[in-house]
Amino acid sequence: MLEISGLRKRFAGAPGMPEGKQALDGIGFAVRPGEMFGFVGANGAGKSTTMRIVMGVLKPDTGTVTWRGAPVTYADRQRFGYMPEERGLYQKMRAGEQIEYFGRLRGLSRDRARKSSEELLERLGLTERRDSSVESLSLGNQQRVQLAVALVHDPELLILDEPFSGLDPIAVEALATVLQERCRGGVPVIFSSHQLELVERLCDSVGIVSAGRMMASGTVSDLRAAAGGSLRVVVRDPAPGWADGLQGEVSVQGNRHVLVTEHGDDQEILRRAVKAGHVEHFGVEQPTLTEIFKEAVA
Known part of the structure; x- marks a missing residue:
């Protein structure tokens, strides 16, 4: 459903670095319906840049991103769920109110946004924190709210940048279960992580990126067999x-x-x-x- 091909991106140079940085150098992979794809690599390898290009936050110098066989559009991206590495929550807003607000931004009616928000609060174990401000929540609960924001409009594709970072084991399992449920419903899920044991356990396919290049990709079983x-x-x-x-x-x-x-x-x-x-x-x-x-x- 989602295919990324030949992405290249160079950022302009800073003082003392006039040549700039080649962030992506031919990245490409595909994610099928109901597949969980783990995107792994060191800091600065190009994972976040790739995700931002898919979401339209950045434009590639060359390369293509297609969704269901056609170039991805703004309307397509409105149906994607995105969890950026830099969390984008309003700290003073209450958790339930915030999830509902982002649902309205995604085009849901007030009633549907409220219903979806309530379902996600219960599903992610946040019902008792519905009226708590985001800034008063633990890191784990803030992560759950951020995931709920990505899920509130029932997205057709999920793109999550380091969703498990800093979470305790209970929170990891709660998030992992929700993602697996979405996959079983046919939704493709892409997430980046440094927790390779978690990626190996959850993912159907994996892409290993280094210095903007895809070093290996395929199913976990195929990669292990090839090695x-x-x-x-x-x-x-x-x-x-x-x-x-x-x-x-x-x-x-x-x-x-x-x-x-x-x-x-x-x-x-x-x-x-x-x-x-x-x-x-x-x-x-x-x-x-x-x-x-x-x-x-x-």
Whole structure:
């Protein structure tokens, strides 16, 4: 549904940096209906710039953004839900009033905006804070209000910049559950995050960006399969020197020896392990998203 192709963006230089900064250098990916896409990269990698271009806050130097096969328009963006990294809430306004206000800005009638606001307050555990000013809320509850603002008009696409930043585990689970529900309803969700374990758990697909370039993208399972895996063998109370001559690394954890290797005959390794002691584990383990990320941006 959403396709981003060949985005390039250079920002004008500052004093001492006349050449400027190449923020994006050919970024491209697609997000399908009901898919949760994790956008990961270091600070300054280009994630927020990409999201701002999709939302029309910035214009690319080159490249395209299409929605349902056509160039994205202002009317399209009115049906998107956006949660910027720099939160845009009115601090003196009450939480419920604020969600309803943004619903009206998105074109909802007063009655529909109020109904949607009440539903989201209940769904996000904010009913008791409906009449509290935003500035009096905890960071986690402010995040929930910001998410409610992005959801109030029942968007067709969600774009969330660091939505889980600074949240406690309970708040993370509350937000994650709401996003998963939207995905099950067919809404594509794009979110950026530095919490790679969370991205790996929630996302169908991932894009790894570094210095404005897409270093890797695809489903989490495809990325892990493409990265290969390591054979991990755990032997309890093994005979001394059982792994001598085998490639890989052996670590000692109490009375257990752990061999991790990417080379050698696995059947020969298994025979030696069985002969040496009690084999507690023998199997190929694929890398985590964190390990894939480190390799991609190295």
